[in-house]
Amino acid sequence: MEESAVVRPPSLKEERQEADSKTIFGFWVYIMTDCVLFASLFATYAVLHNNTVGGPGGKELFSLHYALTETLLLLTSSFTCGLAILAARARDKDKVLFWLGVTFLMGFGFLGLELHEFHSLAVSGNSWRRNGFLSAFFTLVGTHGLHITSGLIWMGTMMIRVAGSGLGRINVRRLTLLSLFWHFLDIVWIFIFTIVYLMGGAGV
Amino acid sequence: MNSFASLLGKLDIHALPHDKITQGGAASLVLGMVAVVVLLTYFKRWKWLYREWLTTVDPKKIGIMYIVVALLMLLRGGADALMMRAQQATSVGAAHGVLSSDTFQQVFSAHGTIMIFFVGMGLMFGLFNLIVPLQIGSRDVAFPVLNATSFWLYAAGMALVNLSLVVGEFSAAGWLAYPPLSELKYSPGVGVDYWIWSLQIAGIGSLMSGINFFVTIVKMRCKGMDLMKMPLFCWSVLTTSVMIMFAFPILTVTLTLLALDRTLGMHFFTAGAGGNAMMYVNLIWAWGHPEVYILVLPAFGVYSEIVATFSRKSLFGYKSMVGALAAIAILSFTVWLHHFFTMGAGADVNAFFGIMTMLIAVPTGVKIFNWLFTMYQGRIHFASPMIWFMGFVFLFTLGGVAGVMMAVPPIDFQVHNSLFLVAHFHTMIISGVIFGYLAGITYWFPKFFGFKLNERLGKYAAWCWIVGFILAFGPLYILGLMGATRRLDHYSAAMGWQQLFIVAGIGVLIIGLGVFFQLLQFGVSIWQRKARLDYAPDPWRGRTLEWATPSPVPVYNFAKLPEVSGRDAFWAMKQTKQAAADKDFMDIRLPKNTPAGLLVAGFAFAAGFGIIWHIWALLVIGGLGVLSSIIIRSTAERTEYTIPAKQVERIETEARARESYA
């Protein structure tokens, strides 16, 4: 009577695979919502970027060289992050820690450069309180910077965890999510670099 | 002493309420909480509370908590409504009513905020939690701890709104706080900040739930349940979850930008210094319009379940209904400008958005036809859920006509922000969202508690709501056409509006009577539960999988995960007389309880309070607390527990025995 109703209980392996696929899928979905978040910030920036109320605009304030340095740092860190994941797949703990460390340093460097830029703008009378353009600039770039900071905190904790308990299934899964996050932030930065610095620097 | 005071930021003794009404509200709130604490202590239930509710990750319990909080908030929002009606019925000519202008403005701002965010969303997520895992034949949601965190964030937001009644003030800028009025210059108090942060915290919870239920439905349906075999309620949850995921990040950004203006002196929306207040209006409604469809689509889903069950017939036009849900979800993102046709965007833009708005009426109308034809040639049992539905059909259709009218921009020019508009959206929200969720609670109550609610009182309640609604909002349509704008705390006698306001006041009292009947219904039903307890797993002759479990539902939902082959799976099981499983039980693994969600939300609440009052130390502690809670939780190793097969068997056998006893 119950031919197909006696379901064979899923094996532990199957259950774990399902759980992993659920988590990774969920994380992709979260990234999609983060896209909407950044899209709203970009839209706001687009509307406000010329509202300088007589003050200096992107052309006067942004240094393309500086932004390019930041970009190279971040792009490279994405590459090293990829290397870390490859090492994780190969279950090579030392390599993972090494490449994660490099990624961390580059990310930290990026953040440092960004904070320096923010600081020099602020002390030169071009803080976020000056006009709509600067409010939008600091918030858009700053939100990306906050995401980078979160990523660095995550990376730091992962490094401690991997050093302590090795490359088990859960740690590898979490590293995968972290790398997704890191690459995503890289892509967002490309948009920022293009729309804010390249176009702003050209006076668009 | 001085440094201690500065540690408290803007907080001082003047933050306590000044006028009688607010003092009364604050006192009742505080007394209510004290009463709860006293009762818990007297009955020695603290451990039980912590173990069973505060740390639970069981969606069924989380669902019940959502609904309890939402219903409590309904009482507060309703009290606000009563005060508003009292004010507008009496504040004419020389008289200035019962409230000061400032208090009145806080009351309607709180009313709207509470009803949308804490009643509507609360009831909605409550039903998601209770019903979705059961209807898709699963044991749980995709991310149980995230789910609990969502609830506690919702509760933290609710707590902040209510705290504003006791310490400080609430926003007086309406439920959407347009700038420049909501900027620091024109709202220098803490009211708007309370509004911002309670919504921000609750909104993050909502976004997380959207992700959670989306993944749950996509990934955790039982074997054989293809998407096109899901109950329609699950389809409504799926489409709503997609809408939540696209809309709520916009809210997060918008609230943040306003907060940055107010707290860090930025200029996103200020009048002057390069701010653009129109940008706020666009952003907030780009979230706000999808939000109202987020609220109503699951209510449509509830109606689909109820109509099919009580007509003893399968839902008519399943594919069409799914298509309509999808169409509404997509279209809801293309209409937001109709909330500000009068802001001067120009004829082309206005006309485009007007046309898109009218288009939404098409799939909505399709649903009504499909429900009617589900009833056609059925055998309709008019239990109270069906009374709610019938009220919905009449009122929602009329409200929809008003909506189509306002979709034509030049018509809207005459009724925008008038009581005509207020009547329209209350018609949609009350007859759509509220009636739907109240009907759903009545319908599914026996599944979780083992006994039905008193039907007679339920019918009285439904009728009071329907009649009360007509009396409360019918006059408002006319008042709008008479030139009465919304949010007025006073008007001249020469306007000739007072009579209609008095009728509206009577209407709200009748709705209040309906609420009283519902409270009575809960009270009486629970009081009489020992007599009414029948443990009937299928009291309404249901069609979908949730009815295939014992009542109340065991923690693991299904002893054996079901396997289905068509729609209305449970109905099919009953037709083929498929017997319940009584052998081959397995161990069941479920997630353990955890205080993580409670902690995250508690720290978020502290951080929110800190930002509002500029108590920066508290903000830092709160922020670090949230971060630490997340990190510490992530180190948790053994997060599951097992229910041995023998215990499952015992639970199932006992449940079966109880059913036959009834």
Place this chain on the structure above:
Amino acid sequence: MAAALLATIIHYLFTANIPVLQPAGVIGQKEKHLMILAILLCLIVVLPVFTMTIFIAWKYRESNHKAKYNPEWDHSRLFETVWWAIPFIIIGILSVVAWRSSHDLDPFKALAAPGVKPLNIQVVSLDWKWLFIYPDQHVASVNRVEFPVNTPINFELTSDSVMNSFWVPALGGQIYTMPGMSTQLHLMSDRLGSYNGSSANISGNGFAGMTFTAVSATGENFGRWIKTAKNSSKSLDTVAYQALAEPSHDNQVSYYSSPQPGLFENVVMKYMMPEMSGSLPPSHMMDGMPGMAGM
């Protein structure tokens, strides 16, 4: 009882003062006709829905054992086509109407009356009163706007405070007023009378008191009214304007002679200026400068 209720409502609708349904302006007239058209089109769907609902609920109630019970019938291509298509067509018709009327009744579109010179009125919403400047007649008034009947009025509007909405329902639809921006509204009254106006967007504590009177007068009476305003001892110079702009509730009608030329333009422009400059003194509170101590 339902019939009595309906009769009461209909009687009320025809006897009470309902400006939107009894317009005194050409724009209001057209907007009213649109409403009626929209309602009639919707009734094409609504009446069958209501009839069907009552019929089906009654006939197929479970106590009616004679009714056919067909539990498996759950789809019909024909019906689906009908109820997707017909509403779609109705909305299609209404869409054309919406497109046309949005352009025809665009608040920014000037009204034509052959041989009649339009009247220019500049409107500034303040906390919590309305200022009307007549640039060509060199007068200004608070909370009362008067104009000749059958004359196109070109309103130019702004706000020196938060967002408001200028609304005289007897004449036609409203338009928002916003600081730093100027909007337009074109109305024309077609009968003499005195009409109520208000702000339709909440603007703070004194918002409910922001009512004003719109008077449609004969050409002669309008001329007399302008003369009365001109005779006012108060002139609306910068100082007087600044005093007026201070927040106040329930203002009485008042008049000013010789408003400062360019006053309206200055009010709009001052929000575009950097904070430290501008020909007008800054408003009574500094914009967005919270204490940053301790951050």
